[in-house]
Amino acid sequence: MLDSIKSHIGGDWRVIGVLGYPVQHSLSPAMQNAAIQALSLPLVYVPFEVSPEHLATALDGLSALNMVGVNLTIPHKEAAVPLMDALASRADRIGSVNTVVFDGGKKIGYSTDGIGFLTPLHERRFQLKGAQCVIIGAGGAGRAILYALGESGASVSIINRTPTRSERLAAEVNQVWPGIAKHLEWADKTEVEAAFRSCDLLVNATPLGMAPHDKEVEWDLPLRTLPSTAFVYDLVYRPAKTRLMEIAEDCGCETMNGLKMLVHQGAESFRIWTGITPPVAVMERAALEQLRSCEA
Ligand SMILES: NC(=O)c1ccc[n+]([C@@H]2O[C@H](COP(=O)([O-])OP(=O)(O)OC[C@H]3O[C@@H](n4cnc5c(N)ncnc54)[C@H](OP(=O)(O)O)[C@@H]3O)[C@@H](O)[C@H]2O)c1
Incomplete structure (x- = not known):
């Protein structure tokens, strides 16, 4: 997926990602890049393996790089809460963040689970x-x-x-x-x-x-x-x-x-980052294909 995207990357492109530890089995890159490609957006979604002790530094660094945002997966969802500058009401209530928006140097935490x-x-x-x-x-x-x-x-x-x-x-x-x-x-x-x-x-x-x-x-x-x-x-x-x-x-x-839950939490993250209605069927198909290719 990345190879086909790389040749088109221009100066106006921005990056979204997922931070996990481990992260290599995440279906999110396949799902989110499929949505990005379907809508021809100047974005790319990249997995980052970040250990718990590096979470705060990683979030600060990604914010400084003016990334759009990130998903957080195991084991970072609860640990990220005190690292946010602001929390949406659901994230605040449940004490968990799975979606971060970097907004002018501020980190805003959401939960789409x-x-x-x-x-x-x-x-x-x-x-x-x-x-x-x-x-x-x-x-x-x-x-x-x-x-x-x-x-x-x-x-x-x-x-x-x-x-x-x-x-x-x-x-x-x-x-x-x-x-x-x-x-x-x-x-x-x-x-x-x-x-x-x-x-x-x-x-x-x-x-x-x-x-x-x-x-x-x-x-x-x-x-x-x-x-x-x-x-x-x-x-x-x-x-x-x-x-x-x-x-x-x-x-x-x-x-x-749980596949539909995974797809819909990702679709909601996509909506938060882009403000665009996510192509849910495209995302679900990409997640399924990735899952099958991992199992093959
Ligand atoms: N489909 C999706 O989109 C989606 C989203 C989020 C999570 N999940 C899945 O949901 C599951 C839980 O995720 P999580 O984020 O809640 O993980 P978590 O915070 O680590 O919690 C794990 C939960 O599972 C229990 N548990 C672990 N091993 C067990 C065992 N051998 N026998 C009985 N209970 C056991 C734990 O009980 P203790 O309190 O006793 O440790 C705890 O309640 C994972 O399989 C994850 O992949 C799926």
Whole structure:
């Protein structure tokens, strides 16, 4: 992709990027450069491997270079928060930044994870208001999703391997929307089973089931109690059909992996940087092609 772009780069071109550690498996360069090319914009999107101790220096340097902005991925999303000059309300609320705009020497932080998560549900006309949801995982993604579901008027039970984390998160969200979040103990099978039985939406926000460990994954949760009406949304997209999705489909549930979330969070970043409506279908196709070429 870069080779074909390089020969056209002129003096008016500007750079966008993604900072991660590691970053080489990121689908964002393929997805964002496909959008840039489709719209013939004088931009290029480049991956940068930046270790946690160099994050602050890297952001200052990229700002000094008058870059348009960057995406941040694991492990930088939370660490970047105090490095911003200003935060958009969602980023501020969830304490996570995945999109930075460099604006006249200032660093403005945004989070597009919530929108990325919600858009595929809206496209399916999934009724979130009043829905009973269960999130597995209380890390950065679980947190963004809990807030997105809270904003949408859903009720959410949250389960995490380390219970103190989900307990704290549920209490924090209940300060904003009283009574919407409940922490469940992973080991309390009776309580978890009851939550699964009445579940409209189950979200996996952990790396469980992700390649290359997808074959040996053991889901130590009563997944087979899910009703066939539940929708199961796995944030994992490598492999495309995860073990969780297979089990859920055995129960008659509809499922979706995390690729659309990835595409929509990237599309929203693109909109923030350029002010232009992103070519989402182009981005999704590029992400899929890149994913398939990595798997081949
Ligand atoms: N599709 C997308 O666009 C998208 C976007 C964001 C994230 N994701 C995916 O979502 C997952 C979580 O990302 P994140 O940013 O939230 O990561 P994170 O902040 O590192 O949190 C990881 C979460 O997974 C849990 N976990 C990790 N290993 C586990 C295991 N073996 N058994 C049970 N729980 C385990 C952790 O529990 P503890 O608290 O006990 O450590 C924590 O809740 C990753 O797979 C990531 O690739 C996808």
